[in-house]
Amino acid sequence: MLRDGGFVRLWTGTTASGLATWALPFVLGLAVLHGDLGPVGLGVVLATRTVGFIAAVPIAGVLADRHSRRGVVLWSGLLATAAMPVIAFGLGRSVVMMAIAAAVAGAGQGACRPAFQALTAEVVEEGQRQQANAATSLSVRVTTLVAPGLTTLLGAFMSVHVLLFGVAALWLVAAVVPPRGKASGPAPETARAGFLAEFMEGVREARRHPWFIAGLIALTSMLAFGYSASMVVLPMVSRDRYGTEVVLAAATTGYAVGALIGAVLIARWRPRAQGWAALVSLACYGFAPLCLLFPLHPAMVVAAYVIAGLGVELFNVPWFTATQREVAPDKLARVSSLDFLLSYGLAPAGLALIAPAIESFGATPVLAVCAVSCFVVPVLACLVPTSRGFTKKPSAAD
Structure with missing residues (x-):
């Protein structure tokens, strides 16, 4: 490359x-x-x-x-x-x-x-493209x-x-x-449509790919619940349980290091059931809120965040690559915008809601619910047809 x-x-x-x-x-x-x-x-x-x-x-x-x-x-x-x-x-x-x-x-x-x-x-x-997306993710993690x-x-x-x-x-x-780039150019009828109509065409294109909808739900759930909960609770746990901010710094650094390792691995790794491997990897983020539930050794907390970062990157690169491969070229930007809008757009909402939820119900039940969500939703996404390979053509195993 x-x-x-x-x-x-x-x-x-x-x-x-x-x-x-x-x-x-x-x-x-x-x-x-x-x-x-x-x-x-x-x-x-x-x-x-x-x-x-x-x-x-x-x-x-x-x-x-x-x-x-x-x-x-x-x-x-x-x-x-x-x-x-x-x-x-x-x-x-x-x-x-x-x-x-x-x-x-x-x-x-x-x-x-x-x-x-x-x-x-x-x-x-x-x-x-998988190597290209891995190289881009690698630069993002180094930047972090x-x-x-x-x-x-x-x-x-x-x-x-x-x-x-x-x-x-x-x-x-x-x-x-x-x-x-090599512009594909929009269809004439698309060019004449209004903004809302064109965006809805992108939504319809996304719905043509069940694996995309399932993966997007899993990713959004992880960011809105797991990521938000761990980001809100981790500083409190570092201060109150361990009496130092070193655990906070080490865990966040461990997450970035895990993501770096994941980006290097996924540049070459081609699992046969790529979609399932990506979704199971995404479920590994559940270890982040889970480790905050128990009085573990600080090294265990850092290890959990390394695994979480590794899993997220093993999901991200195949996810972007499959989207670029499977989605109609003239609708790719709109489908990608739907991805960013729901996943990253809802993350601030999760951050805003987690603190009041902890105030009302306590950190333990909130972390438990978030951890279960991180583990369960990606696994359920594996049951969706076409999710095995992140492709609209189901394999015999589907």
């Missing part, structure tokens, strides 16, 4: 967008430490960024199927680039200005996701590990304003570096 110039450019742009996405919250966190932004202001800015992301994803899916995927990547990256100087200017002056600019940045971030997914199918040949420390290190030598312009530079790379 590294000898393919088109993929290298696509990988560079995707990595830059991922690094910019992860860096912004940490840069704004440094602004809180420096007294330029209050904790409430930080919450407002990050919340409006999420709103912008969710609002832009379905629109971008339609636009990326209607027009050039490369063009959508360009304009979404430029949109996020332009928002960063506005955030820098508003820092210490106006939280409202920062919030509006953050919503624009979130829209750019959300718009590029389905476009990048569809552009990958145009740039990379089918036989190499590197971005916090790198941002903190740079913050010791540079002002927050300079770092925000650095984030803008990353978005500019994401906008201009990716190559053009």
Whole structure:
């Protein structure tokens, strides 16, 4: 893949967008430490960024199927680039200005996701897509590990304003570096339809693939319940049970390391029942909330998060690859936008609901329900026809 110039450019742009996405919250966190932004202001800015992301994803899916995927990547990256100087200017002056600019940045971030997914199918040949998706996931996981420390290190030598312009530079790379793809072009009747009608065509295309609906339900359940519960409860358990934040840092690092290992493995691994293997791997995330239920040794908690990260990555790469292979090319961006809208879009809702649920019922029953959900829902998804291979053509084993 590294000898393919088109993929290298696509990988560079995707990595830059991922690094910019992860860096912004940490840069704004440094602004809180420096007294330029209050904790409430930080919450407002990050919340409006999420709103912008969710609002832009379905629109971008339609636009990326209607027009050039490369063009959508360009304009979404430029949109996020332009928002960063506005955030820098508003820092210490106006939280409202920062919030509006953050919503624009979130829209750019959300718009590029389905476009990048569809552009990958145009740039990379089918036989190499699993390796390409694994390489992209690998860069995302490395970014997860590197971005916090790198941002903190740079913050010791540079002002927050300079770092925000650095984030803008990353978005500019994401906008201009990716190559053009082999556009399939929308059908004439699709081009004449309205936005809602075109998006609903994407929904109908998704429904044509039972494995996709089942996998999306499993992924959404994991993010809304398992991921949200573990992210809310893990800091409390680290503080109250173990009396140190080291367990929190080690567990989150272990999750990223597990995902890195998973990305390396799945670049070459081709299980015969790829869909079942992916769904069972996704179910491994249940070990994350499960380990928080019991007073285990801290090493066991870290190990559970390593397994969770490994499982999620062994699901993600086959999932993206199957979507790029099975979905009609002229509807791929819309189906991908539905994926991001439901899975990542509902994650903030899960985070918002988990804390009140713990307050009302206690952490133990909430964690138990979330763990059971993580284990059971992906296994039930394996019962859906076509889920065995993530393909619309059932095998004899189905």
